[in-house]
Amino acid sequence: MAEVDVGKPLPAITSEAKPFWEAAAQNKLVMQRCRDCQAYVWTPRPACYECGSERLEWQELSGKGQVYSFTVIRQVVGRAASMAFEKEIPYVIAWIDLDEGPRMISNVVGCPVEDVKLGMTVSVVFEQQSPEVWLPKFKPLVS
Amino acid sequence: MSLRNKAAIVGLGETPTDRLGSKPGEPRKSSAEYLAWAMRLALDDAGLSLKDLNGQGLGVTIPTAYPQPFWPEEVAEILGITPGFLLGGATGGAGAVSLIGGMAAAIHSGLIDIALCIGAAAPFSEHFGGGIQPGDMRDWEIPYGTMGPNSKIAMVMRRYMHEYGATLDHFGKIAVAGRYHASLNPLAYLRKPITIDDYKNSRLVADPVRLLDCVMPANGGRAYILASPERAKTLRKKPIYLKGFGERSNPSYGPRAGSNTLVMGVKDAGKVAMEMAGVKNSDINFLQLYDDYIIVVYLQIEDLEFCAKGDLGFFERTDFTYQGQLPIQTGGGMINVGQPSTAGGMLHIIEAARQLRGEAGERQVTNAKTGLVSGLGVLPYGKNLGCCAVAVLGNEV
Ligand SMILES: [Zn+2]
Numbered sequence A: 001m002a003e004v005d006v007g008k009p010l011p012a013i014t015s016e017a018k019p020f021w022e023a024a025a026q027n028k029l030v031m032q033r034c035r036d037c038q039a040y041v042w043t044p045r046p047a048c049y050e051c052g053s054e055r056l057e058w059q060e061l062s063g064k065g066q067v068y069s070f071t072v073i074r075q076v077v078g079r080a081a082s083m084a085f086e087k088e089i090p091y092v093i094a095w096i097d098l099d100e101g102p103r104m105i106s107n108v109v110g111c112p113v114e115d116v117k118l119g120m121t122v123s124v125v126f127e128q129q130s131p132e133v134w135l136p137k138f139k140p141l142v143s
Numbered sequence B: 001m002s003l004r005n006k007a008a009i010v011g012l013g014e015t016p017t018d019r020l021g022s023k024p025g026e027p028r029k030s031s032a033e034y035l036a037w038a039m040r041l042a043l044d045d046a047g048l049s050l051k052d053l054n055g056q057g058l059g060v061t062i063p064t065a066y067p068q069p070f071w072p073e074e075v076a077e078i079l080g081i082t083p084g085f086l087l088g089g090a091t092g093g094a095g096a097v098s099l100i101g102g103m104a105a106a107i108h109s110g111l112i113d114i115a116l117c118i119g120a121a122a123p124f125s126e127h128f129g130g131g132i133q134p135g136d137m138r139d140w141e142i143p144y145g146t147m148g149p150n151s152k153i154a155m156v157m158r159r160y161m162h163e164y165g166a167t168l169d170h171f172g173k174i175a176v177a178g179r180y181h182a183s184l185n186p187l188a189y190l191r192k193p194i195t196i197d198d199y200k201n202s203r204l205v206a207d208p209v210r211l212l213d214c215v216m217p218a219n220g221g222r223a224y225i226l227a228s229p230e231r232a233k234t235l236r237k238k239p240i241y242l243k244g245f246g247e248r249s250n251p252s253y254g255p256r257a258g259s260n261t262l263v264m265g266v267k268d269a270g271k272v273a274m275e276m277a278g279v280k281n282s283d284i285n286f287l288q289l290y291d292d293y294i295i296v297v298y299l300q301i302e303d304l305e306f307c308a309k310g311d312l313g314f315f316e317r318t319d320f321t322y323q324g325q326l327p328i329q330t331g332g333g334m335i336n337v338g339q340p341s342t343a344g345g346m347l348h349i350i351e352a353a354r355q356l357r358g359e360a361g362e363r364q365v366t367n368a369k370t371g372l373v374s375g376l377g378v379l380p381y382g383k384n385l386g387c388c389a390v391a392v393l394g395n396e397v
Helices: A018-025 A083-088 B031-046 B071-079 B092-109 B135-140 B148-164 B168-183 B196-201 B266-277 B294-303 B312-317 B333-337 B341-357
Strands: A030-034 A056-060 A064-073 A091-098 A103-108 A121-128 A134-140 B008-014 B057-061 B085-089 B114-121 B204-206 B220-227 B240-249 B286-288 B370-377 B387-394
Touching: A018 A030, A018 A056, A018 A134, A064 A103, A064 B148, A064 B204, A091 B148, B008 B031, B008 B341, B031 B071, B031 B114, B031 B220, B057 B071, B057 B092, B057 B341, B071 B085, B085 B092, B085 B114, B092 B114, B092 B220, B092 B240, B092 B341, B092 B370, B092 B387, B114 B341, B148 B204, B148 B294, B168 B196, B168 B294, B168 B312, B168 B333, B220 B341, B240 B266, B240 B341, B266 B294, B266 B370, B266 B387, B286 B341, B333 B341, B341 B370, B341 B387
Parallel strands: A103 A134, B057 B085, B057 B114, B286 B370
Antiparallel strands: A030 A056, A064 A091, A064 A121, A091 A103, A121 A134, B008 B220, B008 B240, B114 B220, B240 B387, B370 B387
C-alpha cells in the first residue's frame, strides 16, 4: 500500500460524489450515466447536464483512456496551490480522454515526464491520499 | 431586443498600473484609491460630476481574490454614490464586457440614463487571502496539484500545436505585435519592444506556456461611463456607440463531459454581437481581445471567423499591427498594460473607445469606425474559458 499523504489538499466528499470515492477505495473507476439519454456525466452531480433527467446511475468504466493533452509542473505557483506538491516536481497534469468518452484531469504516473505523449494509451491506478480518498491516476498501458 | 445604438460610451478612466507592494517597504495604494482615481478620470473625461451618478447605474467587476459577496455595494459606499441600479460583473474577467450589455439594456429600458462601470484591484498591495475555489477545482483539480489557470491553458496550447502543427513562431508574432503597440502607449507597463526570439527564449512557466505568453498582474483601476444616446449628445466627448452585444457562459462544443477545448464561446457570442451590429468581419477595423494568454488571443481570432480553424497561413501573412490588415491589441493589451484582477478586461473597452474617438496617438488606426471587444472569464473543469462576452462598438449612428 502506498504511504498515506496527508499534506496535500483533499477533495471534499460531497453527497453527490460519495459513491465515486467509495468505489475508488475499492480501486474501481465509476461514473454517473443518464438512463434517459445515455450521456456520461462528469464531474458528479444531481442531474444529467445533457437532458435534465435525475435518473442517473453509477457505472464502472474500463479505466482506460488516452492522453488528450498535458503539462509538466516544475514550480509551485498560484494562490490556490499547496507547497505539499513541491516534493513531487516534476510531475504531469493531464487531460485523460476515457475510452467511454468523458475527460478527466489527473496525473500520469509510472514513467518519466519526458515519456508522456499526446494520444498515449493509459490505464487507471489508485493512490491513497487519506483513509477515505483514493485518487485515480493514470499510468502508461503496456500492451 | 437589439441594443444597437441604444447606449454610448461617454467617459473613460484608466489609472496607470504599478506593482507597488511586490517589494517590502514600498508605498502602497488600496483598491479603494484606484477606484476613486479611475472614477475621477472618467467623470472628468465625460464632463460629469459625482452627483450625476445618484439614482443611476453602477456596475462593478468583482475581483477574484476579494471574497466579500457585497463588494459592489461597498464600492458604492467608497465612491459616495447612491445607485438606482447596482450590478456586479459576475462573469470573472468577462465582467467588464458583460456589464456593457447589462447597463445598455437598463438604459434602453428607461430605468437609468447613465451608468458608471468600474473595477480596481491591488493584488500586490492588498492581501485578502486566496478566496473560495469553485467546487470542481477544489475536488477534482487541486488534489492533483494543478497550478491555477496556467496548467489548463498549457494543455489547450499543447493540444492546439498537436492538432494543427502551430509553432512558437505563430504565437510569438502576436506577442511581438502587442508589445510593439505597448511601446507606443504611455500607459503601458511593459514598453520595451521584443523580438520573436525574446518570446521563444522566455522562461517556461507551464510547458508549453512561457512567461511572454502570460498576462501581467498589476495594481490599478479602470472605468467607463455609458449614457443614453440623447444624454451622450450633451456631454463633452464624441459618443462611441454600442452596436452589438453577445454573451455565452458555460459553452460546450461537443458533449459536456468531453468538449472541444480549442473552440471558445466567443464563437457564438461574437456571432450574436456582429448580427446585432449588422456588421461583417470585413467591416471590423480592429480587435481588442481578452488576453490572459497569447493562445487565447489566437483562438479568438479563429473563433470570430477571421480565418478557419487551423489556418496557420492566415497568421503567417496577416499584419496585426495598427497599420496592418487586422490590428489587434492596439494598446498592448493586458499582457503589457497589466491586469488588476477582473478590472483588467475594462482595458479593451477603453482602448477601443480611444481608437474610435481618434485619441490613440501614435498607435491610431486610420479611419477606425468599428471595433470588436471581448471579455473572458473562469476556466471550468475540462474546458476552455467559461464566460465569453463580445461587444461591437462604433463611432457613427
Ligand atoms: Zn440525460
